[in-house]
Amino acid sequence: MPHSHDHCHHRPGEACTGDHAHAAVQLVPPPLSLYVHLPWCVRKCPYCDFNSHAGKGALPFDAYIDALVRDLDQDLPLVWGRVVNSVFFGGGTPSLFPPEAIDRFLQQASARLRFAPNLEVTLETNPGTAEHGRFDRYRAAGVNRISFGIQTFNDDALRRLGRIHDSGEAERAVKLAQDSGYRNFNIDLMYALPEQTLAQAEHDLERAFALEPTHISHYQLTLEPNTVFFARPPRGIPDEDGAWDMQEHCQALLAQAGYGHYEVSAYARDGWQCAHNLNYWRFGDYLGIGAGAHGKISSGAQQQVLRRWKHKHPQAFMDAAGTPAAIGGDDVIDAARLPFEYMLNLLRLHEGFDLRDFEARTGLGRAVLQPALATAVERGWLHRDGGRVVPTELGRRFTNDVVELFLA
Ligand SMILES: C[S@@+](CC[C@H](N)C(=O)[O-])C[C@H]1O[C@@H](n2cnc3c(N)ncnc32)[C@H](O)[C@@H]1O
Ligand code: SF4
Numbered sequence: 001m002p003h004s005h006d007h008c009h010h011r012p013g014e015a016c017t018g019d020h021a022h023a024a025v026q027l028v029p030p031p032l033s034l035y036v037h038l039p040w041c042v043r044k045c046p047y048c049d050f051n052s053h054a055g056k057g058a059l060p061f062d063a064y065i066d067a068l069v070r071d072l073d074q075d076l077p078l079v080w081g082r083v084v085n086s087v088f089f090g091g092g093t094p095s096l097f098p099p100e101a102i103d104r105f106l107q108q109a110s111a112r113l114r115f116a117p118n119l120e121v122t123l124e125t126n127p128g129t130a131e132h133g134r135f136d137r138y139r140a141a142g143v144n145r146i147s148f149g150i151q152t153f154n155d156d157a158l159r160r161l162g163r164i165h166d167s168g169e170a171e172r173a174v175k176l177a178q179d180s181g182y183r184n185f186n187i188d189l190m191y192a193l194p195e196q197t198l199a200q201a202e203h204d205l206e207r208a209f210a211l212e213p214t215h216i217s218h219y220q221l222t223l224e225p226n227t228v229f230f231a232r233p234p235r236g237i238p239d240e241d242g243a244w245d246m247q248e249h250c251q252a253l254l255a256q257a258g259y260g261h262y263e264v265s266a267y268a269r270d271g272w273q274c275a276h277n278l279n280y281w282r283f284g285d286y287l288g289i290g291a292g293a294h295g296k297i298s299s300g301a302q303q304q305v306l307r308r309w310k311h312k313h314p315q316a317f318m319d320a321a322g323t324p325a326a327i328g329g330d331d332v333i334d335a336a337r338l339p340f341e342y343m344l345n346l347l348r349l350h351e352g353f354d355l356r357d358f359e360a361r362t363g364l365g366r367a368v369l370q371p372a373l374a375t376a377v378e379r380g381w382l383h384r385d386g387g388r389v390v391p392t393e394l395g396r397r398f399t400n401d402v403v404e405l406f407l408a
Pocket of ligand 1: 124125221
């Protein structure tokens with residue numbers, strides 16, 4: 001039990017309405033996942049602010065895998081004995097790495113960590129890097145979920161986004177993976193693209209549905225600082241209202257096609273939500289391995305939540321991996337900031353959260369959420385049902401404002 005119910009006026013086992021303070025709240029470490037960052041791409045896309053670098057010449061795949069293993073070894077004491085429920089190879093373009101390299105990393109990791117029997121292992125794939133035969137070998141290595149960065153099926157738009165593939169290649173890549181037995185895959189799409197019409201955004205979804213993905217991530221194109229698009233914004237990007245209109249229409253199409261909206265940008269067929277991303281949004285724990293990777297690890301013994309991040313630059317990371325110099329920073333999240341960080345994640349989810357879960361994951365009593373919670377309910381942003389808190393439709397439209405209420 002995360003807290004003692006001595007002060008509650010309900011019997012044990014009955015839902016707590018949460019309107020009173022609780023004593024002896026305990027932080028209980030949540031489920032754990034593993035994020036692995038692979039930082040290279042064929043070419044840098046002009047809208048992208050991920051830690052990704054255009055690879056020049058032969059990339060040091062083997063040396064990078066060795067560095068990842070050293071990096072993991074250094075983090076192991078943070079998670080001794082805990083079960084890992086998912087692995088996510090993100091980038092950058094993980095599909096640039098040969099299957100043998102991914103296989104070697106997974107073998108080394110499984111010798112050091114306790115992998116859950118139903119471990120979800122996702123690999124991000126740029127369709128421009130898909131080759132015949134590769135998916136069989138990723139599968140043999142243990143990758144059981146693929147995430148394709150397709151963005152749009154409009155060839156003009158793909159060119160303007162600086163993508164290295166056209167729509168035909170995107171479809172071929174998905175078919176190659178399906179031929180290798182992949183049924184569980186995600187398609188990343190972006191909307192509110194330069195000069196994009198509503199009909200085009202809807203057409204992108206139709207093309208995606210035809211491929212029968214289990215999951216669709218539908219992102220609004222954002223102009224991120226330190227990108228080419230930010231410095232020189234392309235013409236014809238829809239304004240906020242235009243983008244919201246597209247989102248609403250697309251959301252309806254996704255629902256009709258059987259994709260349930262469960263997070264701001266995430267839609268899935270029943271039972272196919274992404275376990276790895278869900279764990280982030282539920283304020284779960286994760287190790288972050290590789291250049292620029294971020295981790296979040298809770299300690300029951302120390303009753304604290306630690307954030308740790310790694311050096312961003314691939315070569316500097318490789319040179320230092322396994323030594324303290326590879327760690328970009330260690331930061332214990334301040335108790336005053338924990339409610340905000342928790343809400344930043346949980347309020348993205350349609351399912352909302354239980355106050356009891358808030359207490360277990362932060363070690364703080366639910367009383368600290370007042371009066372922000374009351375204000376949010378009063379404004380019609382959050383709905384409360386006993387100990388359960390769920391964002392309303394209005395709250396989902398203004399997630400940032402809702403979350404801000406919880407800033408200390
Ligand atoms: C690491 S990439 C996926 C794999 C691979 N690098 C690729 O692009 O094909 C993650 C996803 O984030 C999304 N993304 C990147 N930059 C974005 C931006 N500025 N606005 C919205 N979505 C973005 C794209 O949909 C992209 O597929
Ligand atoms: S969007 Fe994907 S392929 Fe393009 S630069 Fe970013 S990580 Fe690389």
